[in-house]
Every structure is written in structure tokens, then in C-alpha cells.
Amino acid sequence: MNSIFVNSKDVFLDIVNAKDYIQLDRVSTIYQALKNSIKKPLKMILLYGKPGTGKSMFLNKLHKDLSSSQKVYLYQTPILDESEFYKTLAQDLFETKYSGELNFTQFMKIVKSQDNEEIPVVLLDEAQLYSEVLMEKIRLLSDTRTVKFVITLHKTEKEDIIAKEHFQTRIWETIELENASSGELKIYIQKKLMKANCFDSANMFTNKSVNKIHKITNGNYRDTNKLLYTLFDLYAAYERNQQLSSVKTDQVSNKLIEMSAIHTGLIHA
Amino acid sequence: MLNIVDLEKRWFIYKLKSYIPHLSILISLIVIISIFLAFSRASQDISQLTITPTVAPIIVKKETLPVKEPVQATPKAVVKIEPVEVLKQEPQLLHDNNRVKLSPSLGFMRKMQGSVQPYYKNDLEYKGQVQEQAPAPITEVVEQEVIVPLSTLEAEPEVKKISIKRQNTQNDIYEIIARFKKNNNPALSLFVAKKYYELEDYQQAYNYALITNKINKEIESSWIIFTKSLVKLGKRDKAITTLEQYIKQSHSSGARILLDEIYAGKFK
Ligand SMILES: Nc1ncnc2c1ncn2[C@@H]1O[C@H](COP(=O)(O)OP(=O)(O)OP(=O)(O)O)[C@@H](O)[C@H]1O
Numbered sequence: 001m002n003s004i005f006v007n008s009k010d011v012f013l014d015i016v017n018a019k020d021y022i023q024l025d026r027v028s029t030i031y032q033a034l035k036n037s038i039k040k041p042l043k044m045i046l047l048y049g050k051p052g053t054g055k056s057m058f059l060n061k062l063h064k065d066l067s068s069s070q071k072v073y074l075y076q077t078p079i080l081d082e083s084e085f086y087k088t089l090a091q092d093l094f095e096t097k098y099s100g101e102l103n104f105t106q107f108m109k110i111v112k113s114q115d116n117e118e119i120p121v122v123l124l125d126e127a128q129l130y131s132e133v134l135m136e137k138i139r140l141l142s143d144t145r146t147v148k149f150v151i152t153l154h155k156t157e158k159e160d161i162i163a164k165e166h167f168q169t170r171i172w173e174t175i176e177l178e179n180a181s182s183g184e185l186k187i188y189i190q191k192k193l194m195k196a197n198c199f200d201s202a203n204m205f206t207n208k209s210v211n212k213i214h215k216i217t218n219g220n221y222r223d224t225n226k227l228l229y230t231l232f233d234l235y236a237a238y239e240r241n242q243q244l245s246s247v248k249t250d251q252v253s254n255k256l257i258e259m260s261a262i263h264t265g266l267i268h269a
Numbered sequence: 270m271l272n273i274v275d276l277e278k279r280w281f282i283y284k285l286k287s288y289i290p291h292l293s294i295l296i297s298l299i300v301i302i303s304i305f306l307a308f309s310r311a312s313q314d315i316s317q318l319t320i321t322p323t324v325a326p327i328i329v330k331k332e333t334l335p336v337k338e339p340v341q342a343t344p345k346a347v348v349k350i351e352p353v354e355v356l357k358q359e360p361q362l363l364h365d366n367n368r369v370k371l372s373p374s375l376g377f378m379r380k381m382q383g384s385v386q387p388y389y390k391n392d393l394e395y396k397g398q399v400q401e402q403a404p405a406p407i408t409e410v411v412e413q414e415v416i417v418p419l420s421t422l423e424a425e426p427e428v429k430k431i432s433i434k435r436q437n438t439q440n441d442i443y444e445i446i447a448r449f450k451k452n453n454n455p456a457l458s459l460f461v462a463k464k465y466y467e468l469e470d471y472q473q474a475y476n477y478a479l480i481t482n483k484i485n486k487e488i489e490s491s492w493i494i495f496t497k498s499l500v501k502l503g504k505r506d507k508a509i510t511t512l513e514q515y516i517k518q519s520h521s522s523g524a525r526i527l528l529d530e531i532y533a534g535k536f537k
């Protein structure tokens with residue numbers, strides 16, 4: 001059985017894959033800005049935002065787009081060990097294999113020996129997991145302007161103030177990713193569904209129902225994914241039980257939205 | 270599998286609960302209105318009594334002499350004027366209330382401006398360097414360009430500020446695990462595996478490397494942590510067969526080096 005609801009459900013699996021990237025006006029402005037500043041001799045670019053605002057997605061997309069035209073490397077998991085970090089960079093960026101320990105001074109030598117006609121771009125996700133010591137070295141490294149770093153920082157409410165303080169000093173170029181507005185959320189949902197050829201379910205999302213969803217998820221992409229995954233799971237279950245006639249299908253049923261929100265814990269009942 | 274019946278029940282209770290505030294507002298509104306009606310009826314009675322004396326003096330002014338008596342003759346009226354004044358004050362209070370209500374809505378506007386600013390700021394920063402934009406943000410941009418090279422010394426404490434929240438202790442692993450449960454990001458589970466390995470909790474390192482591997486089979490370091498933990502747990506043979514299999518399909522040089530080290534007994 002190939003239910004449209006089952007297909008639509010899978011659209012909202014929480015997976016970060018550049019090919020699923022949705023172009024949103026605000027995001028693409030930031031994206032363009034980021035691409036431009038990568039060309040500039042600025043040192044480090046900091047991308048931050050609350051959980052689920054699309055930082056990893058953004059970085060993946062950037063990696064995919066840039067890789068055809070320049071040297072760009074994405075590290076989704078922080079490399080904890082300092083020596084391992086330098087070794088990995090030396091190997092990936094400068095094709096220099098190194099067995100045994102590699103320290104900062106040695107690595108700097110390798111970096112400086114390069115005739116840098118093209119500055120490699122290193123993308124580091126989850127940068128808050130790097131140790132303080134290593135982060136400082138990364139900063140020193142980017143000061144040499146021989147490697148450019150784009151790092152993402154996961155920001156929680158608590159860290160908000162720190163992020164803002166940091167924002168003001170402007171040592172780095174900083175970009176904040178935010179939750180979607182209601183209008184953006186509609187585009188996000190519909191484009192996502194249409195990409196998977198789920199046109200009928202895309203049409204179910206009227207302004208009213210998107211507003212309802214936005215109220216529950218605050219426009220957070222991850223929470224929206226979770227909610228809609230459950231929503232279509234519910235629709236599929238009603239369909240299996242042949243109870244589809246008891247719920248709205250021409251547009252998303254408010255009742256089912258609320259039930260999904262209860263199930264996912266986005267509203268407490 | 271979703272339990273529709275149970276979920277519908279929970280939803281029904283939720284709906285009922287969500288009507289409680291509406292209901293209580295409605296009830297309190299009814300109460301307020303009935304009190305107000307009762308009160309205004311009472312004050313009407315008072316004003317009916319007081320209207321005559323208050324109107325009277327105006328007429329009096331024209332005829333001065335004859336009416337002086339009734340005014341003085343009704344000391345009750347003077348007393349009763351007070352409730353009228355009280356009534357007059359109430360609308361004034363209401364006005365004040367209205368004024369107070371305005372200020373939070375202005376605050377809200379300000380908040381909105383504040384929250385929008387960072388985004389537009391970004392926007393302008395980039396554009397500002399190419400085209401000419403509104404004057405205020407440009408000076409900021411110029412400042413920024415000047416400050417950046419000069420402030421390398423200031424940079425150090427700033428970086429430290431950020432790192433206050435950086436996770437280092439074992440307790441913080443739990444925070445990362447909690448986040449992993451939310452976003453299922455293999456980067457996080459791999460991080461946890463590595464952290465446990467560092468802390469010499471090889472069983473947990475093994476577990477999280479395995480979890481990572483289930484999400485994404487292509488991360489070299491998850492294989493490496495996985496087999497390293499196996500060796501540490503005394504399962505050298507299993508580590509070797511796993512590595513050999515992995516090398517066959519991935520040609521990973523990191524795995525090759527580790528395998529050689531295990532064979533040579535350098536890693537144990
Ligand atoms: N522009 C986009 N196009 C398509 N999907 C997106 C986009 N932005 C976000 N998403 C979806 O939202 C989900 C969460 O995004 P992502 O994992 O990038 O958030 P994050 O900011 O990295 O969160 P965390 O701080 O927890 O790491 C992703 O699984 C992805 O499906």
C-alpha cells in the first residue's frame with residue numbers, strides 16, 4: 001500500500017541532508033551573505049542559533065555548494081584530541097600524512113609552508129564541544145589567514161547573553177539563525193512536501209493551519225518536523241482503520257494537529 | 270505505533286481543560302457586569318436625588334436671592350455631592366489605566382525592534398560593504414572593519430567567555446546525551462563515545478560508538494572508537510575482525526594504522 005500520508009510522513013524525518021535543503025528568503029539572504037564573506041579575508045565566521053534552527057543543515061548545504069569550486073571541508077563531529085585535530089587537517093587540507101603526535105607549532109609550520117593561492121575553508125559543526133584550548137588554537141590559526149573557519153555554535157537560552165556579548169565585540173563575523181515566521185513556515189512545509197511529490201498534502205496547509213502549527217512550534221524547524229511527522233502518522237493510522245471520514249482531509253484537521261502536539265509533548269495535556 | 274483511541278481521549282480532556290479559562294472568564298464577566306449593574310442602579314438613585322440640588326445652584330445664580338435658602342436648606346445635598354465626585358473620579362482612574370496599558374504595548378514594539386535588529390544588522394553589514402546603505406549601520410560596519418585587526422589582543426578574553434559553557438566534565442556528557450536524544454545527531458553520539466573513551470569507561474564508549482554506527486555507517490572515527498573500546502574490553506579478536514571487514518569496504522587509512530598497531534601489540 002502506498003499511502004500519500006505515509007509518504008508525507010517520511011518527508012519530516014529529522015535528517016540533515018543538503019539535498020533536502022529548502023530555499024527560504026531569509027535564510028538565502030544570510031546564505032548569500034555568508035558566501036560573500038567567505039570570499040573576504042575575514043578571519044572566522046560564527047553561525048549560531050537555538051537548537052533546531054537549521055545550523056547543521058546550513059553548513060551541509062554550504063559544503064555541498066562550495067565543494068565544486070573550492071577547497072572546503074566539513075567536520076560534523078568535533079575532533080577532541082588536539083594532535084588528532086591537526087593530523088586530520090594536515091591530511092585533508094594539505095595532503096600531508098603524519099604518523100605520531102603533531103603539535104601546534106609543527107602544524108603551523110606545515111600551514112606556513114603552503115603556497116596559499118587558495119585558502120581552504122573549514123566548516124566545524126557543534127563548535128561548543130571543542131575544548132577551550134583547541135578553540136584558542138583555531139582562532140590563532142585563522143588569524144594567520146591561511147585557513148578560514150566557519151563554525152556553528154549551539155545556543156541555548158542560558159547562553160543567550162554570552163552569545164550577545166560576543167556579538168557586540170565583533171571579533172568574528174557572526175550570523176544568527178532564527179526560528180521561522182509563520183509565512184516562512186508555510187513555505188518550508190509546502191516546499192518540503194512538493195519536493196517529495198506530495199502535492200495533495202501540501203495543499204492541505206492553509207494559512208490558518210500553518211498559524212496553528214506556528215503557535216505550537218514557534219517556527220522551530222525541528223519541532224515542526226516532529227509535529228508533522230506525527231500528524232501524518234496519525235492520518236495514516238486513521239486511513240488504516242478506515243476512519244478517515246471522521247477527520248478533515250481537505251485541510252489539516254486542527255484536532256489532529258493538537259493530538260500530534262500532545263503526543264510529541266509540544267503541548268501538555 | 271500510535272494509539273489513536275488513547276490519544277483522542279487525551280485530546281478530549283485537553284479540550285475540556287482549555288475551555289476552563291474561557292468559562293471562568295465568562296463567569297467572572299457575568300459577576301462583574303451584574304455587580305456593575307447593581308451598583309449603577311444604586312448610584313442612579315443617588316444622582317436622582319442629587320440632580321436637583323446641583324442643577325438648582327445654576328438657576329440660582331440668575332435669581333440669586335430667592336434660591337439661596339433651598340441651597341442652604343439642603344445640607345444633605347452637600348453630603349450627597351460627594352458620591353457624585355467619587356463617580357467622577359472613577360472615569361479618571363479608568364483613563365489612567367488606559368495610559369498604563371499603553372506602555373507595555375510600546376515595550377512590546379521595542380522588543381520587536383530589538384529582536385529584528387540582529388538579522389537586519391547582518392544583512393546591512395554585508396550589503397554595506399558593497400553598496401551604500403543607511404548611514405547609521407555603515408559607520409558600525411566601518412568601525413568593525415577597523416576594530417577587527419586591532420582587537421586581536423582583546424580577542425582572548427572574549428573567546429574564553431564563550432567557552433564558559435563548553436562541556437568538559439563528565440556531568441556535561443549527560444547534557445549532550447539529552448541533546449542527542451532530541452536531534453539524533455551522530456556527531457553528538459560520537460562525541461559521547463569519545464568522551465567516555467577518554468574517561469576510560471570503555472563499555473559506554475563501545476555503546477555510543479555502536480549507536481553512532483547505526484545512524485551513520487560511514488564515520489571512520491566511530492569504527493575506530495568502537496574497535497579501540499573492544500580491545501580495551503579484552504575482545505582483541507573481535508576488534509581485529511571488525512577492523513579487517515571495515516578496511517575491506519572503506520580502505521580507511523586510519524583503520525589500517527590502528528590494525529597494524531593492534532597486530533604489533535602497540536595498542537592494547
Ligand atoms: N533550510 C532548510 N531546509 C530543509 N530542512 C531544514 C532547513 N532548515 C532546517 N531544516 C530541518 O530542520 C531540522 C533541524 O535542523 P538542524 O539539525 O540543522 O538544526 P541545528 O540548528 O543544527 O540544531 P542543533 O543545535 O540541535 O544542532 C533538520 O533535520 C532539517 O530537516
Ligand SMILES: [Mg+2]
Pocket residue numbers: 055056057125126454
Ligand atoms: Mg546541529
